[in-house]
Amino acid sequence: MEELVLKISGKTISITCLESSGTVWPERQRFLQRHGVSVRDVDVASGKGFGMNWKMTAKTILMQLHHKIHTFEHLSKHLVLVVQDCLIDYMQREFSFEHIQDARLGNPMHFHSYESIRFS
Numbered sequence: 001m002e003e004l005v006l007k008i009s010g011k012t013i014s015i016t017c018l019e020s021s022g023t024v025w026p027e028r029q030r031f032l033q034r035h036g037v038s039v040r041d042v043d044v045a046s047g048k049g050f051g052m053n054w055k056m057t058a059k060t061i062l063m064q065l066h067h068k069i070h071t072f073e074h075l076s077k078h079l080v081l082v083v084q085d086c087l088i089d090y091m092q093r094e095f096s097f098e099h100i101q102d103a104r105l106g107n108p109m110h111f112h113s114y115e116s117i118r119f120s
Helices: 025-034 041-044 052-076 087-093
Strands: 004-010 012-015 020-022 050-052 079-084 110-112
Touching: 020 087, 025 041, 052 087, 052 110, 079 087, 087 110
Parallel strands: 079 110
Antiparallel strands: 004 012, 020 050
16 A cells, blocks of 8 residues: 655645555546547557455555554544545444444544545
8 A cells, every 4th residue: 555644734644545456547548538638549448447455455444543543642643534435334344343433522533434426
């Protein structure tokens, strides 16, 4: 997993790329073409696909949280995990989440999920 760490307005934000398989390039090129950007025909015509490696993504995220949360608690800081709803749904199906409660002020870690909506 690739990780990008940003410092914005005094806050540290870590962005982690998810595990995937295949290549996203042909889909990227089709997206650009639909929006009027000139791309090579061979890139658009490619049948190569890509997909999410859900198991490795979830395991890696949960392991990182497990290791980082103690440091955040020690520093009196908060760790916020923001993920798409389909990933949090997967993690809840595959791993034990019974001990996870609704977010409360003062909790060292918060989960936030969002729904991705495709506009035509």
